[in-house]
Amino acid sequence: MNAKEIKQLFPILNQEVNGHPLVYLDSAATSQKPVQVIEALDRYYREYNSNVHRGVHTLGTHATDGYEGAREKVRSFINASSTAEIIFTRGTTTAINTVASSYGRSQLTEGDEIVITPMEHHSNIIPWQQVAKATGATLKYVKLHPDGTIDLDDLEEVLSTNTKIVSVMHVSNVLGVVNPVKEIAKMAHQKGAIMIVDGAQSAPHFKVDVQDLDCDFFAFSAHKMCGPTGIGVLYGKKELLEKMEPIEFGGEMIDFVGLQDSTWKELPWKFEGGTPIIAGAIGLGAAIDFLEEIGLDEIARHDHDLAQYAAERLTDIEGMAIYGPKQRTGLVTFNIDDVHPHDVATVLDTEGIAVRAGHHCAQPLMKWLDVTATARASFYLYNTKEDIDALVAGLVKAKEYFGDVF
Template sequence: MCARDIRRDFPILDQEVNGYPFVYLDSAATSQKPSQVIEAVSDYYRQDNSNVHRGVHTVGTRATEAYEGARESVRSFIGASKTEEIIFTRGTTEAINLVARGYADKHIQAGDEILITQMEHHSNLIPWQQVAKRTGATLSYIPMEPDGTISLEQVRQSVTRQTKLVAITHLSNVLGTINPIADITKIVHAHGGVVLVDGAQAVPHMTVNVTALDCDFYAFSGHKMCGPTGIGVLYGKRELLEVMEPVQFGGEMIDFVELYDSTWKELPWRFEAGTPIIAGAVGLKAAIDYLTEVGYDYIEAHVAMLTDYAMKQLRALGGITIYGPEHRSGLITFNLDDVHPHDTATVLDSYGIAVRAGHHCAQPLMKWLEVTATARASFYLYNTTEDVDRLVEGLKNAKEFFGDVF
């Protein structure tokens, strides 16, 4: 198996953009979808489209089995011990907000501390700002090292008995930093706190076992791991989910409804109000099956090779600043000297090369880096060294163009 063979599974890559073969280097924003996932979603709508958990007819039963089968697939995929610990959401953002509203609002109060880092995506920052405002708790930050990593010594100095919750990314969407979650969790648990992990960038690129990590909550999205948009997962330890309050109310999540009061279903359904994202769950299972068949040993090694190769090629280019640590996964965030990243991305797009430019939903991190925005090239299992060569050639053209302009 090689990237060229894998690439054939992704129909969107077989096209020209602006007259050039398409090079997609924006998988950290959203991954492309293989035909196997596209066909699984299409087959569901063609053959099994029905609501779940309600009807006794054959098609409804098939839809329910597919939906709950996807939950079991996720459970096995991330190493959770129980299917009731798997909550389907619309994505990482909704999963984190569910914990912020359903757990933190109930268990955090004035005088307590919420601890995060400056490398967090806004989805793992703003919910905790709001919890602090609602409860009177303090929002604090673990200091980062100059290369954009977190040292365990800084974690030990930052976590106290007042620290009730630590929310941290597993893999930074800007720096590529891989945080030592299992070690951080041990420190936090020793002080009586709980840990929520934003795994949106990690799950696509590395084997994740929530039992081994011993984290209390883990959130991720399907669309960054070859699955559909609009489907995500919240893993939570059962004992914590049991004491959480639902934050959405209506159909599906109820047990009994009377005129003036209602009771809720058991886990996990009490947190899945309304018609769930059935086709999305079907597509997510297909994505898990696809990634499992390719194999995470291959994915990790291939992405690491591409990242190392790109780092060497970009450094050889000169006139470029690269942000983040030496050891990273899957992406390189950079700026060409004296060129705005939006201009860099526009020039690259004219050659059919898609990269991301902006603050990457991490404005506090941009401030820490002392920039307003950056460009970002991110790699995945369908990328090749030829894609990196095209990126470097495009950046050379951008440097020449803006050198002539200025």
């Protein structure tokens, strides 16, 4: 199935915006949803909407089977060793915050070190800032090469016996860099530290094997991989999750409740307090089925080819600055001389082309790039080279328009 055929499975993409066929190039922010996922959500609400784990009636059993079946699909999707290691969360942000609040605050003390990079999304910076403030630990940053890739020699120098946590994004949402997280995990473990991977931009685009990566935690979101918003996954090694305390308390996550004390359910449920995101999990399961039917290797090849094609086409535009290494995946981030990226995005929108403009929740990286904002075109399995051609034509028009204005 080629990209044009795949696109037909996404109802939202078959429309016009501002009198032009929609060209959606903002999948790094959120992907669109195929009819299979929409129908799975519809079936749940129409046919077996019920709470899980609590009732013995038919609808409750059906809902529980759907919810826990989705957990098994996630386990297989990232090759975790057990469903006990798969925690459903609200998304990548909640997953990282869970590790920071539960593991970080309980395990770190003054003098300990947390190591991250300047390219991280805010959701992989701010939680560690707060942990450092609360525990007295030190937050340290690894240098980047001029093309935005991680300087592994500097990482070797930054890591020490005081390093307790290393947290790195798998793929940059700005630069398209694929970070060598398997190698970084090995380096972290040699110092006795744990390794956390922000997989928000990797899990949708290529096959992830958490056992092969040997990361201790891995976080990702459904809405960036054709699934619903409001649900994500925290994978954690069982031995680490077992010694962590929950950060939300109430129904679902308890074993016994007394007047003065309570005990928790076993993994994974002790981290899923309250009524869980049932429809979201079922939708995520449907999204995994869809992606695996297409094939993650094929998606990875397609995303890489589009990113390379886009970078080549944009390079031909005079006054264009493109950020990141030559080898990238899934996106191209750029600026046009003397034109604010918000203005670029506005002109493109009049042509029916959706891109993202701003700091992309990566203000430290913007500072490192010495810019206040950038424009970003990000691609997925439903995009084509014709979409890139439309982007280039729109950028030429924007450049001409603002050249006439000024």
